Amino acid sequence: MMKNTFKLSLVCASIFALTACGSDDTDTTYLEEQIQTLEAQNEKLAKEKASVQAESDQYRDQAAELAATNDQLQEKAVGYISNFQEQCAEVGVSFDYENPNPDNPYINNGKTPDMLRALSALPAAAMPSQPADHEGRDNNTCTGCHSAQAPDQHFGENCTSCHTVAEPGPDPEPEPEPDPGAPGVATHPEGATDGDGWAAFDAYTGASAGTFYYAKDNASFLNAEYLNTRFGKMNTFYEWKESSNGTSDVKTACGMPNREHITTMFPDDGKSYELSEYSNFKGAATFITQREENGESIASAATFGPGMHKGEDGEFYVTMLITKNNTCKNLVNNNKGEIHYYEFDTRSNVKLGSPDLGARNAGARIQVSTDYAESELRSFDWFTPVYGGNGQTFDPTTVDWNTVGACSLSLKVEVIYPLG
Structure with missing residues (x-):
């Protein structure tokens, strides 16, 4: 009996095993669908990545172009x-x-001189003054200073585009007297009263008479106070x-x-x-002197860098320390000489005028006499006095020039007269 039961159990187990092997529990359809979905998503992401990469490359190229630009x-x-x-x-x-040279607007250190900016403002000086009323003015002149729109709107703070002042003012004050330091106020006006005036000096020096520079437009520095601000001074x-x-x-x-x-x-x-x-x-100082040799008068011209100052006596003096030369000998022996002081600006298109106007030509001629009390003739060491010194005068006719090596000269300004 037990043997039959065992056989039956074995058959049942075999049937169960066969039945289990044929079950639907191993179906992979869902997984396959998920795989397909993920692959589709992955393909989409790959395409989007490629698009983004292409766009990034484009931006990078544009950035490179912009950087180059x-x-x-x-x-x-x-x-x-x-x-x-x-x-x-x-x-x-x-x-x-x-x-760095405010008294010389046309002297500068570069490509944009102050003079150009100063000249650009000059037309403003020609603006008409604002009238006290509008009497006698046609309507077609209104828009020169007023808006054509109603109500009438004045240009306000821009009045100076038409007027020199915004409101009528009191009668103008009389012009002040010329500054005693102005170039054209002659320190020695008596020099211009001799015969034909300044031309008398031109006849003496052989210059071009009064038809050239004289004192026009302050081109000549006739005032000693003003000349002292430029003669021997530096930019x-x-x-x-x-x-x-x-x-x-x-x-x-x-x-x-x-x-x-x-x-x-x-x-x-x-x-x-x-x-x-x-x-x-600021300018060149050329000394003109004379000497006699073998009965002939010989002119000597030399350019130096002297100084100029106002003495305690109120007079002006030109001073310089130079080696013994013809200029020194002539000034000492003749007790007189002439200095041509000249300022020249090659860039200026203004022929005459003061430095404030940017003149191309300016300066003065100066007659001087030798101040023997303040002059010294020194030894070859340029220091030891041989003649003069300590306020002691000396006689030029007694000078042994073989003992002189240098000259410390003080020259009194006698007359300042125009360029010629």
Whole structure:
């Protein structure tokens, strides 16, 4: 019996095993669908990634083009920089140019002289004064200062575009007397009363008479006080000079003392530079003297850098220390000479006028006499007095020139008269 039961159990187990192997529990349809969905999503993401990558490449190319364009524009902008102030502004340091020689508007350190800016303002001086009323004015003149729109709107703060003042003022004050230091106020007007006036001096010196410069437009510095502000005085300039104590960095250079007095661009060559100062005389002083040799009168002309000052006696004196030469001998032996003081600006198109107007020609002629009490003839060491000194006068006829090596001369200004 037990044997039959075992057989039956074995058959049932076999049937169960066969039945289980054929079950639907191993169906993969859902997984396959998920795989297909994920693959589709992955393909979509791949396409989007490719699109984004293409767009990124496009932006990168555009950025590269913009960078190249920016570099070109920057290079072009730098090319427009023409002075030191613009050069400094490019690196974030801003300041304005200041002329180190304010009494000479046309003397400057660069490409943009103050004179050009000053001249641009001159037309304003020709503006008509504002009338006290509108009597006698046609309607067609109204829009010159008023709006055509109703109600009438005056230009307000822009009145000066038509008028020199915004409101009628009191009667103008009489013009003041000329400044005694003005160039044209002659210190020695008596020089112009001799015969044909200043032409008498031209006849004496062989100059071009009164038809050339005389005192027109203050071209001649006839006033001793004014002449004293220029004769022997200097203009100051600045330049970039190679120096181990300097800098090669533009921004550092933009912070140097006196930076505002130069417009010349800082050198961009990697070398070290400092801002160096130098001075030149405002004008040239040529001394004209005479001497006699073998019965003939011989003229001597020499250019020096003398000084000028006002003495305690109120008179003006020209002083200089020079080697023994014909100019010294002639001034000592003849007790007189003439100085041609001349300022010349090659850039100016204004032929005559004072330095304030930027004249091309300006100056004066000066007759001087030798002040023997303040002059010294010195030895060859340029220091030891041989004749004169300590306020002691000397007789020029007794001078042994073989013992003289240098001359410290004091020349009294006798007459200042016009260029000729």
